[in-house]
Amino acid sequence: MSPERQADVIVLGAGIVGVSVALHLQERGRSVLLVDRGEPGAETSHGNAGLIERSSVIPYAFPRDLPTLAAFASNRSIAVRYRLGALLRMAPWLARYWWNSAPDRLDRSGRAILPLIERCIDEHQRWAKAAGTEALMRGEGWIELYRNHRSLQRAAEAAKELAAHGLAYDLLDEATLRTREPGLLPGAVAGAVHWRDPVTVSDPGAVTRAYATLFTERGGRLLRADADSLQHDDAGWRLSVDAEEWRAPEAVVALGPWSNDLCKRLGYRFPLSFKRGYHMHYAVAEGAVPQHPLCDVQAGFVLSRMERGIRLTTGIELAGRDEPSDSWQLDQAERVARRLMPLGPRLDAEPWRGARPCLPDMLPIIGRAPRHRSLWFAFGHAHHGFTLGPVTGRLLADAMTNQPTFCDLGPFAADRF
Incomplete structure (x- = not known):
């Protein structure tokens, strides 16, 4: 025995x-x-963008506007990619996700998760101090990049609607953005929103x-x-x-x-489904390093400064948890990222892949x-x-x-x- x-x-x-x-x-x-x-x-x-996301007081909802839905349906969006077979299997789950993303139900979910969001940094910092990881943490927030003035204006209006939450943010035109992110290539974006509350880590x-x-x-x-x-x-x-x-x-x-x-x-x-994601590390090129995590909102990826190099973390792939990897989304995101900031060669032999466990x-x-x-x-x-x-x-x-x-x-x- x-x-x-x-x-x-x-x-x-x-x-x-x-x-x-x-x-x-x-x-x-x-x-x-x-x-x-x-x-x-x-x-x-291990495989995330390293964000302790204090500013995400609104859950990631299913899009309900027709232009966004049409873009995703084409399956050419870098932000959201799907496997057809997986999409058919996930249809009932996606319908529930869409239903729960209606404004009143989304507001209810947001109010439920808010007490956790409000305490997320304090709880991390408590363990970080005891575990000796404070040096891996930066309290400078993260930056959402917008490629045209219309999308930047919409983002500014959305940020104002969160005033009741007391979040700190700055609206940045292109010139001001370049003072905070000198590694960005000229003319790449129209401006940005700098969310200052989140903490980021260089090796989650x-x-x-x-x-x-x-x-x-x-x-x-x-x-x-x-x-x-x-x-x-x-x-x-x-x-x-x-x-x-x-x-x-x-x-x-x-x-x-x-x-x-x-x-x-x-x-x-339980109706647990998956939003898969990939990441790849790149060597620093021409001394250009993100000073904050940079999110290309349209393409859905994040560039972060990590201990290993510059990490590019992709958006969403709707696929089975264990289905083989598909490099299309990462390859396309990399092409866009190289137009934002110089990137050196890939440092990883293969892209890392993970699955975010999601409920509708x-x-x-x-x-x-x-x-x-x-x-x-x-x-x-x-x-x-x-x-x-x-x-x-x-x-x-x-x-x-x-x-x-x-x-x-x-x-x-x-x-x-």
Whole structure:
């Protein structure tokens, strides 16, 4: 018989969300086993644009204006690309996404997620100080680029509508923009909106790994294991880890885009779909480096200064989570990016690819499982997994330890589907 080990909670998934849940539970006195099949932060937590997006107070909605829909339908948009087979499979999910993007329902989702957005930087900074990652963080915000004056004017009007949220931003004409981003090529854009509240990081994967190291330095156990071996019985949860069997009264599913694989086996079916994305690193050319993350709004990509070089992160690809990569979107984005700023050669042998786990109401699932009182969920953060990881950890840990929560968990409940 294999040796049996005991913990208070098994946390499945060592991305930014799972690591943050483990840290917060540990801080509240729980003994935690954190498991992943690979290294911490090696998947979606690694491949993003490095934004802690305090200014995203409106969820990423399904477009409802005909010109944008027509552009996306052509499948020639760099911002949104789709595989036809995947689009047909996703049709029911996309219909629900479109329905939830109506103004009144979008406003409801925005109000639900706002308490997490408002606390996202504070929660990250708390762990960053303890984990020693403050040097990887910059508090200078990010910049949205607009190629013509009409789109810039629309962006200015949209920014004004967010006045009630007290966000700090600057409207930049081309000349002012070039003082903040001297590496931009002349005439590339008409102007920009500089959102000053967000914090950016130069290596999101390293930040996640440092948080995981903090967890182990404080006595937590981080082991490699297959979440699919999780079993439930009258005593709680058990998981096979190498030659040992671990037991815990409670378990947390924080497996990002793989969460549904386990949930289906446990009898849950959630409408989780995927917005895939790619990134590539480039060498610095002619001394031109983004001083802030730069988002080309029309093409949907972001250029960020990272430890490895300049990272280009693409927009959305609607495809199955595990379908083979398609370089078209990245190749097209690179061509546009080279007209914005000089880029050196590619530094990666192959583009990185990941899948953002998305739910049709644009809200994650955070809270207790409906049919297993000892099972908890924390996944489905879409574009904001890295942003909301630490604050999600706080919210879930408070709920699990019967502490007052800073917001209502109702909008994130699993049984809403």
